Amino acid sequence: MTAAPHRDHGAEELCTAGVHLYAQALRDGHLLADEAGQAPCLTGFGLLHPAPDDPARLEPVAPAAALNRLLRGSRARVADEYRREEQLVEQLEPLLRTDWPQATGTGAGTPLLRLHRGSQRINQALTEVMEETYQEVLCVQPHFPGLSGPRGEAVREFAARRDQALLDRGGRIRTLYQHTVVHLPAIHAYNERLDGDTEARCLDELTDRLIVMDRRVAFIPADDEGTLALEVRHPALVGYFATTFDRLWRLATPTYPEPVRRPTLNGVTPRQRAIAALLVEGHTDAVIADRLGMNVRTARDHIARLAATLGSESRAQLGYLIARSGSLEAEEAGG
16 A cells, blocks of 8 residues: 655644654654655755765754754744835825725725724724634734733623634634733633634734734724724735735744743843844844833843843944854744
8 A cells, every 4th residue: 555645735734754753763863765755844844864974864953953944034034024014004004094985895885994993993893893704813912902900801801702702603713922922821811711723823023913804804003002993805905914924923933722932042042032133233222122022121131131141241242242153043043
């Protein structure tokens, strides 16, 4: 009986045969090339490489090194998504301040762009669309709403009922958090409360809030204060938002239901590597804090620890030591 042909897949969804053979190679220290033929993805993704003295024998790359190399360039891809989003916002800015007539809609009474004012109206619009959603909701949450106080509990309670109704219909929810909020007890409790197909991941930097429902309707902020939201039904724009989410999702670190811990490399933590990249770009402490979703005092504390780890005595010297230590390369690899 011949084995089933190998299915093409990405590195983020390693096939069963690949996982088994990679674990065997790590345990035994090598794998015969004929055996590896069952999972050509292992050599394709660089998890196995020919032994210098015997091409018929393949040796495994250490998991941490393999992960770093597979994720290399992730920061560049995230930066590219930021640039594309900024261009889109710049192009749509003149439209955000206008209430467009019904004639511009995808159908009778359904405008392509609808501006909602005030938190009550925004939540009402979200609920109305959510009730018509059956497949999936994609969320970008740089900040978790309603974290404390009686009003916060009411917000979480209402959102949980709304999300659970979708899960009960067989839908799924995928959420991207900024790394500074993903470990908050309120977020953990919220995820644990939901019963169904839910996943969460985190990134050092995120776009502003985004919600995409069934890849047909999207909600994005329309001002800096959170009092305006734009409901988008234009297929091209909604498709763009969904694609942006999918690309960021592939670069993000899983946190729920199975968390993945990013390693500390050469004494530099993942958060310090993110800060290092922004330091080398010449950003101020305030900008770094804003980009990474933390206050300035916390950012400066991380910078001081980074300087101590690298033995820097000045900010100018710190940039040189970051480059020499390979911390930026590690950050690109770690996403």
